[in-house]
Structure formats: C-alpha cells, structure tokens
Amino acid sequence: MVDIGLLSLQTLKLFLFSATLYYIYVYLLKPALNFVYMVIHYHGFPSYPKNFLLGHLKHFWTNFPFPNDAASVSKNVYEAVNKIVAHNPDESLSVAWISIYPVIILTGHEAVEILLDKKNLKKPHFYKFMGLGDGLIPSDPEIWKVRRKLIEPFFSTKKMKDHAENMYQEMESFGQRLHDEVGKPIDLVHQIHTSTLNIILKSATSIPLDDSMEDKKKFTKLVDKIEPNLCRRGTNPFYYFDWLFKFFEFGRAYNKTNDMIAEFINHILTQRMEIFENALNEPENQDFIHLLEDKIDEQGIHNELLTLIIAGHETTAVALRWILFNLGNIPFFISTLIEKLYKEIIQFFPDDAPIDDMDKIKQCNYLDQCVKESLRLNPPVYGIARVLEEDIMVKDKRLIKGSVVGVMIEATHRDPKVYPNPKKYDPDRWNPENASKIPKAAFIPFGYGPRSCIGYRYAMIELKIYTIQIIRKFSLRSTRPHGSIPLKADITLRPVEPLEIIMKPRNHN
Numbered sequence: 001m002v003d004i005g006l007l008s009l010q011t012l013k014l015f016l017f018s019a020t021l022y023y024i025y026v027y028l029l030k031p032a033l034n035f036v037y038m039v040i041h042y043h044g045f046p047s048y049p050k051n052f053l054l055g056h057l058k059h060f061w062t063n064f065p066f067p068n069d070a071a072s073v074s075k076n077v078y079e080a081v082n083k084i085v086a087h088n089p090d091e092s093l094s095v096a097w098i099s100i101y102p103v104i105i106l107t108g109h110e111a112v113e114i115l116l117d118k119k120n121l122k123k124p125h126f127y128k129f130m131g132l133g134d135g136l137i138p139s140d141p142e143i144w145k146v147r148r149k150l151i152e153p154f155f156s157t158k159k160m161k162d163h164a165e166n167m168y169q170e171m172e173s174f175g176q177r178l179h180d181e182v183g184k185p186i187d188l189v190h191q192i193h194t195s196t197l198n199i200i201l202k203s204a205t206s207i208p209l210d211d212s213m214e215d216k217k218k219f220t221k222l223v224d225k226i227e228p229n230l231c232r233r234g235t236n237p238f239y240y241f242d243w244l245f246k247f248f249e250f251g252r253a254y255n256k257t258n259d260m261i262a263e264f265i266n267h268i269l270t271q272r273m274e275i276f277e278n279a280l281n282e283p284e285n286q287d288f289i290h291l292l293e294d295k296i297d298e299q300g301i302h303n304e305l306l307t308l309i310i311a312g313h314e315t316t317a318v319a320l321r322w323i324l325f326n327l328g329n330i331p332f333f334i335s336t337l338i339e340k341l342y343k344e345i346i347q348f349f350p351d352d353a354p355i356d357d358m359d360k361i362k363q364c365n366y367l368d369q370c371v372k373e374s375l376r377l378n379p380p381v382y383g384i385a386r387v388l389e390e391d392i393m394v395k396d397k398r399l400i401k402g403s404v405v406g407v408m409i410e411a412t413h414r415d416p417k418v419y420p421n422p423k424k425y426d427p428d429r430w431n432p433e434n435a436s437k438i439p440k441a442a443f444i445p446f447g448y449g450p451r452s453c454i455g456y457r458y459a460m461i462e463l464k465i466y467t468i469q470i471i472r473k474f475s476l477r478s479t480r481p482h483g484s485i486p487l488k489a490d491i492t493l494r495p496v497e498p499l500e501i502i503m504k505p506r507n508h509n
C-alpha cells in the first residue's frame with residue numbers, strides 16, 4: 001500500500017468520493033429537490049390559466065422565443081401581473097409562473113405586515129440586475145445592517161435643513177425654466193428628471209448645482225435604461241447567468257450601459273475630490289461620501305453613491321409628474337380643492353418667499369394630503385420582493401422557505417375595503433379623521449418594515465417644495481383624464497404616454 005504522509009491512497013480516494021458526493025448533494029440534488037417540492041407545493045395555488053411548461057412566460061415575453069424590446073416587456077409585465085392578480089376573486093394571493101418558476105404575488109395590508117415586517121430577509125436575485133452591486137437596495141442582510149447605520153445620519157433632522165436649502169436653490173432656477181413652457185401641453189419629464197438629479201448630486205457630493213449640466217443630462221438618459229433593462233433581464237431565464245448573458249446582443253448593450261454609468265460615478269468622485277482639494281477650509285457640512293470614507297472600501301462607496309443617486313431622483317421625479325397631473329385633473333366644479341391648496345401655500349410662502357423652512361412646510365397640512373393621495377393613487381415604485389427565510393402563513397396558505405414573494409404596491413393602494421372608490425383622487429382621505437382609519441400597512445409608497453425607504457423624508461420635502469413653487473406660480477390643467485394613461489412596470493410605475501399639463505401663470509388669470 002502506498003503511503004502519502006499520514007494518509008493511505010485508499011483513504012484519500014474515500015475522502016474524495018465522499019466530498020464529491022457531499023457537493024453533489026448540497027449544491028445540485030438538494031436545491032433540485034427543494035425546487036421540485038416548491039413547484040408541487042404551489043401547483044394548486046390561485047393563478048391565471050397557464051401553459052404547462054412556459055407558465056405565464058408568454059404573457060411577459062410575448063415574442064417568445066424571439067427577443068422583445070425592453071419597453072414592451074415592461075408594459076407586458078404590468079398587464080400580465082394585473083391579469084394574474086385580478087383572476088383570483090380575493091386578489092390577495094396569486095402565483096405568477098416564470099416558466100416553471102413560481103413567484104408569489106401578495107396584495108393588501110394584512111399580507112404586507114406579515115411579509116415586510118420580517119427582519120433579515122434577502123432580496124431576490126433579480127434585484128442584482130439593477131447593477132448597484134452591494135448598494136443598500138439589493139444588499140444582503142449582513143452588509144445592509146452595517147451600511148444602513150452609516151448612511152442614516154445623512155437623513156437626520158439637522159441634515160434635512162441643509163438638503164431643503166439645496167432643494168430650494170435648485171427650485172429657483174427650475175422655476176425660471178418653467179416660464180418657457182407656459183400655455184402649451186407639456187410633460188415636464190426631462191426638466192424634472194434633470195432637476196431632481198441635480199439636487200441629489202449636490203446633497204450627496206457637494207458638486208455645485210449649475211456644474212456640468214450636459215453631463216447630467218446624458219446621465220439621466222443612461223439611468224433611464226436601468227429599469228427596463230432589469231425588467232427585460234428578470235423575465236428571461238436565459239439572461240440570468242452572467243457567463244451566458246454576455247453572449248447575447250442585449251447582454252453586451254446592458255454591460256456597456258452599466259460601464260458608462262460607472263464611469264460617470266467615477267467622474268463625479270474625482271470632481272468632488274478636486275473641489276475639496278481646492279477648498280481652503282474643511283467644509284462645515286459633511287456630505288454623503290464623508291459618512292462612508294475610511295469605513296467601507298472604494299467599491300462600496302461607489303455602489304452606495306450610485307444607489308443613492310438612482311433611488312433618490314428617479315422615483316421623486318415620477319412622483320412629481322403624477323402630482324402635477326392629478327392636481328391638473330381636478331374638474332373645475334371642485335376647483336375649491338385647488339383654491340384651498342393655493343391659499344394654504346401662499347399663507348406660508350407668499351410671492352417669492354424662500355421655501356426652505358421645514359417647520360412651515362410641515363404646517364401645510366392640505367399639501368401633505370394632496371401629495372399623499374397622489375402617492376397612493378400612483379405609487380412611483382411598482383412592487384417590492386423578498387426571499388423567505390422560513391415558512392409563513394398568509395390567509396390560511398403556507399408559503400415555504402426559499403420562495404420569492406412580491407408585494408404589489410398599486411393594488412394594495414386600491415383596496416376598496418380601505419379606500420372606497422379607489423380610483424378617485426381624493427385628498428380628503430387623508431384628513432385627520434379619515435386617515436386614522438387607514439391601516440399603516442395599507443399605504444406603502446415607501447415600502448414597509450426594516451427595509452423601507454431610507455430617503456422618504458427627503459423625498460416628501462422635495463415633492464412639497466416643488467409643488468409649492470409650481471402651485472403658487474401657475475394654475476394647472478391636464479390634457480387627458482386620469483384613467484386614460486396606460487402604464488408600464490419597470491421598477492418605477494411609469495406612464496407609457498406623456499402626462500401632459502398646461503400651465504398658466506397665476507397673475508395672468
């Protein structure tokens with residue numbers, strides 16, 4: 001017998017054989033058995049009629065097996081999920097089948113509380129397709145816990161005062177730009193997106209508001225591709241594996257977009273470094289990067305900055321477009337609603353008074369109701385998803401460990417049991433008496449539970465400052481009724497057609 005040190009060849013062979021068996025069991029057989037168990041378990045759950053092998057894939061990917069363009073995938077996703085949810089009379093729990101892979105869809109405040117209140121839940125694999133690396137939104141619980149603590153001070157009450165000043169400073173030039181758009185039907189999509197990007201860049205990196213506007217415009221165009229790209233990648237199982245994905249034309253375009261975005265972030269970080277190197281004194285106000293420097297590695301800082309920029313401007317921009325469209329849609333016979341809003345606004349912020357006093361903004365109660373109602377009716381984020389760490393019960397049904405579970409925000413916000421006549425824009429739902437009857441988990445534009453939006457106060461202040469500035473200067477009329485605008489589901493729930501409004505200067509009424 002050959003001896004190799006302490007081990008005989010026989011023992012070595014046995015060891016290798018057992019190790020191979022172990023790895024086959026742990027990494028192939030066990031996941032495969034779990035998957036089969038999951039497919040069988042969800043087989044009888046409420047769902048829309050499906051194909052045995054493709055599931056609902058052809059509803060999402062209508063051109064199967066040929067490529068769909070990204071825009072139509074997002075529109076198909078919105079329509080398909082609505083169909084699947086509506087097919088179940090109770091609507092609170094359904095299953096969407098991506099081929100043979102089940103994704104559980106929940107709606108309603110009871111389900112939201114059960115799922116999203118849980119700690120340490122991972123986000124599903126498709127969150128990674130946003131290209132944010134280990135940034136706060138997709139990160140796993142261990143990294144998330146450390147990073148969330150580091151980032152929280154960026155949204156402290158003291159910092160919010162600085163942020164509000166930046167916002168108003170941007171608002172002044174934004175307001176000037178609006179004067180070129182009066183009297184004609186316009187969706188302010190580009191103006192608003194560039195403006196919200198400008199604000200978050202200033203807050204996060206100290207880069208002056210009027211710097212590199214052309215670069216910023218180019219960046220918003222790149223960012224615009226992130227969401228449809230995620231949607232297209234997430235609904236096609238062939239695009240899941242990086243090694244395979246890069247061989248597709250779409251894979252190469254997707255990687256190129258992400259590389260260009262990374263380049264922009266690097267450019268921003270260099271620009272910021274130059275600003276601080278040239279500054280005579282250490283600035284009093286520490287920005288977002290200061291909070292992370294020397295605490296996490298460079299790639300981490302890059303990912304968190306990218307996450308903050310992406311999460312912090314796109315959602316707010318979509319929300320603001322809907323707020324203006326909803327306010328412009330109020331029929332003239334209830335225009336007392338707009339008058340009430342206008343009067344409240346000019347009481348606290350007459351003429352050109354700066355809109356950066358947080359206490360006064362807080363006192364605008366009716367403004368708060370109008371903004372909330374728009375976030376309810378048109379939540380900017382479409383859905384939230386998690387992977388279950390343990391079995392949970394929802395409405396007498398057991399959802400099993402390892403399942404991907406999504407919560408639909410729009411459907412939750414339109415539950416007629418909580419919101420009578422749910423498709424109506426009615427800010428009075430949020431007056432103190434009515435609001436006290438709305439369960440907390442029935443209003444989730446910013447998510448719910450430990451991983452809810454870290455920037456919600458920032459977003460609410462920003463939305464209010466924009467709305468104040470626009471309403472005190474212009475009267476608004478939308479060119480189309482609310483329900484006539486088709487939607488598509490990327491990460492944000494975006495209108496497919498323009499949200500046109502006509503602005504009229506108030507002093508010309």
Ligand code: HEM
Nearest residue numbers: 136137311312315316319380381384446447451453455459
């Ligand atoms: C109207 C505007 C906004 C809406 C509707 C919104 C919505 C959301 C939602 C629904 C989530 C939860 C995602 C999930 O559970 O998977 C979230 C998370 C997040 N949001 Fe926002 N958001 C808005 C504005 C902002 C702003 C202004 C910032 C930053 C300046 C921001 C930064 C983030 C970050 C970093 C997360 C991840 C939080 C975590 O996992 O700890 N968001 N947001």
